[in-house]
Each structure stands twice: as C-alpha cells, then as structure tokens.
Amino acid sequence: MTADTGEFTRDMNYVTTRITEDGRDGYPVQSGRYRLVVSRACPWANRAMIVRRLLGLEGALSMAIAGPTHDERSWTFDLDPGGRDPVLGIERLREAYFARFPDYEKGITVPAIVEVPTGQLVTNDFNQITIDLSLEWRALHREGAPELYPEALRAEIDEVNEVVFRDVNNGVYRAGFATTQQAYEQAYHALFDRLDWLSERLSGQRYLVGDTITEADIRLFTTLARFDPVYHGHYKCNRAKLSEMPVLWAYTRDLFQTPGFGDTTDFVHIKQHYYEVHRDVNPTGVVPAGPDLANWLAPHGRDALGGRPFGTGTPPPPPPADERVPAEHTPLRS
Known part of the structure; x- marks a missing residue:
C-alpha cells in the first residue's frame, strides 16, 4: 500500500500460526501432513525453497509451484495439468485461505503452508517459516543438513537480517512503488547506502555472518538474484547494476553456483511476474528479453576468502525431477 506521502508500506500482518515440534499451535511437525506453496517468481517464497532444499525436507514437506503471474484473486496453479494442484485439488491459493478464514480480507501471499488433510492455510508468515524449518523440523532434516540458524550466531544474523530487510529486500519495493519523487529518492539512497555497506562487509569474508x-x-x-533482471530497470534502482558492483556480484555468483540456490532460481518466471503483473509500473506488460545470463556461471573467486559453505554438513543432492527449473529458464546445466 502507498501512503499519502507517496511511500510504499508493506502490510506485515501475516497468519502467524506456527508448525512446531511440540504442536503448541495445534499443528505439530509431521511428514506428509503439510504442503509448501510457492511461486518461483517471489523472493520471499524462493527463500523457503532454498531452505527446504538445503535441509533435505523434500520428502517430508511437499511443494506446490504456482504460476509466475496472478490477478487480484490470487496465485493460480496454471502450471499443473487441468490448472489444479494435484495434491490440494485447488485452482487458486485463495481457496486454502478461505477454507480456514472464510472472511479473509488481506493479500493472498506466498510462501504459504497448507495442511493437506483439511486443505486449510496454516501460515503465510514468510519471516518465521524458514526459521521454523531450521529449528522445529530438525527431526526430519537429511543427514548432513547444514545449520542455517546456529544458536551462537543468531543475534548477529537477526541484526543483519533486520537492516537488509528494511533497506534492501523491502527497499527495492519502496523505491519501485513510490509515488512521489521524495519517497523514491529516500528509498533509493537507503538501498544503495546499504549495498555499499554490504560490499564493504563482504570484501573480507565469504558469507554475511560467520x-x-x-x-x-x-x-x-x-x-x-532479481536485481539486474527486474529491480534495476523496473523499480528504478539504477545507480548501478549488480554486475557493476564487483564484491556483491561475485558473492551472488558464488551462492548461485552452490547447490540449492541457482537450481531454485527461475529467471523467466521472475521477469514474467514483475513486468506482467505490475501494470501500474509497466502498463504495457512487455517483458524484457535480457539480461544475458551466461555470466552467472563465470568464476567468482570467493573461495579464496575461505569459509565452508555447509559447515560440517554436505551439499544437498540434485532436486527431484518434478521440481527442476526448466533448462531454458536458467544458465545452469540441467
């Protein structure tokens, strides 16, 4: 939503029900009971996809992939035969929301976790979902799963996440959806000031924390990952492209080439979503043909900084065949 000042303000009131080991909210962790609904286009959903892959939860938590575009009535399962999710049997994600909250009035968002037996939404709290996958779903992690939220580093991780969300994750939206020059420029400068801070932080260490x-x-x-394909042009975040910021570009390529990251990133879906759905920003709906993706596989040199990508753990195996990003949507070799 956009305030009178022209500033974009994200509604952060999500369904905060949690799936936990002890089931204190009525939803205990249980293999096969829940289905993660995502769109490859959405950065918040992409987080959940990466965490699920790294922790090896594919067999315990199935995944529904919505199409890259939606209308005011929510995300649809148009990628599936007959336009219905084969497990939940629904055409639109909103059916799961309304099954639990018949008068639900807020946005129908991904990621969302749906209880399969009832077809009801459990949670769409993207901020908590990935943390709970790490901490509450431990019993179902694969052997060799990495620690993504280690106890000794949680305070620092939380501190970094807070400023990155404010200025970068949400900052690109604050720039892109601003309706006054002042609001746009405030978001623009906060974004690039934070990217400069991140570049300095990452110039001497391979990862953000630890x-x-x-x-x-x-x-x-x-x-x-969405910066050059979308945010640089579509959201007017154009002081520099990611590919023109040497430290962040190498850091992002390092992660992209790590199992679990690039193999969940679909550049075609990303561009289709932003350019086709946001008609207030891009009235024609024309989707840009570029940028060229070949350089995502260029050597990054970040391993010279040391670091252990998975700590004492191991890389995840390749994604299941039915979850692979189409070869024409990614520079990775399938």
Whole structure:
C-alpha cells in the first residue's frame, strides 16, 4: 500500500500460526501432513525453497509451484495439468485461505503452508517459516543438513537480517512503488547506502555472518538474484547494476553456483511476474528479453576468502525431477 506521502508500506500482518515440534499451535511437525506453496517468481517464497532444499525436507514437506503471474484473486496453479494442484485439488491459493478464514480480507501471499488433510492455510508468515524449518523440523532434516540458524550466531544474523530487510529486500519495493519523487529518492539512497555497506562487509569474508552459509545469506541472495533482471530497470534502482558492483556480484555468483540456490532460481518466471503483473509500473506488460545470463556461471573467486559453505554438513543432492527449473529458464546445466 502507498501512503499519502507517496511511500510504499508493506502490510506485515501475516497468519502467524506456527508448525512446531511440540504442536503448541495445534499443528505439530509431521511428514506428509503439510504442503509448501510457492511461486518461483517471489523472493520471499524462493527463500523457503532454498531452505527446504538445503535441509533435505523434500520428502517430508511437499511443494506446490504456482504460476509466475496472478490477478487480484490470487496465485493460480496454471502450471499443473487441468490448472489444479494435484495434491490440494485447488485452482487458486485463495481457496486454502478461505477454507480456514472464510472472511479473509488481506493479500493472498506466498510462501504459504497448507495442511493437506483439511486443505486449510496454516501460515503465510514468510519471516518465521524458514526459521521454523531450521529449528522445529530438525527431526526430519537429511543427514548432513547444514545449520542455517546456529544458536551462537543468531543475534548477529537477526541484526543483519533486520537492516537488509528494511533497506534492501523491502527497499527495492519502496523505491519501485513510490509515488512521489521524495519517497523514491529516500528509498533509493537507503538501498544503495546499504549495498555499499554490504560490499564493504563482504570484501573480507565469504558469507554475511560467520564462515558458513546462514539464513542471512539466503535472505539477501533472493533479492540480489532479481536485481539486474527486474529491480534495476523496473523499480528504478539504477545507480548501478549488480554486475557493476564487483564484491556483491561475485558473492551472488558464488551462492548461485552452490547447490540449492541457482537450481531454485527461475529467471523467466521472475521477469514474467514483475513486468506482467505490475501494470501500474509497466502498463504495457512487455517483458524484457535480457539480461544475458551466461555470466552467472563465470568464476567468482570467493573461495579464496575461505569459509565452508555447509559447515560440517554436505551439499544437498540434485532436486527431484518434478521440481527442476526448466533448462531454458536458467544458465545452469540441467
């Protein structure tokens, strides 16, 4: 929503029901009971996809992939035969929201976790979902799953996540949806000031917090991956492209080439969503043909900084065949 000042303000009132080991909200962790609904286009949903992959939860938490575009009535399952999710049997994600909250009036967002037996939404609290996958779903993690939210680093991770969300993750939206020059420029400068801060921080260390991949890296990556394809032009975040910021560009390529990151990133869906759905920003709906993706596979040199991507853990195996990003949507070799 946009305030009278022209500033974009994100509604952060989500369904905060949690799926926990002890089931204190009525939803205990249980293999096969829940389905994660995502769109590959959405950066918040992409976070959940990466965490699920890294932790090896594919067999315990199934995943529904909505199409890249939607209308005012919510995300649709137009990628599936007959336009229905094969597990939930619904055409639109809003059916799961209304099954639990018949008078639900807020946005129908992804990621969302739906209880399969009832077809009801459990939560769409993207901020908490990934943390709970790390901490509450431990019993179902794969052998060798990394610690993405280690206890000793949580305070620092939380501190980094807070400023990155404010100025970068949400900052690009604050710039893109601003309706006054002042609001846009405030968001623009806050964004690039934070990107400069991140560049300095990452110039001497491979990852944002500690020497392994953590929740902080995942949250930053999904915004940076969308920067040149979308935010630089579509949202007027154009002081520089990601590919013109040497430290952040190498850092993002390092993560992209790490199992779990690039293999969940669909550049075609990303561009289709932003340019086709946001007609207030792009009235024609024309989707740009570029940028060229080949350089995402260029050597990054970040391993010279040391670090252990998965700590004492191991890389995840390749994604299941039915979850692979189409080869024509990614520079990665399928």
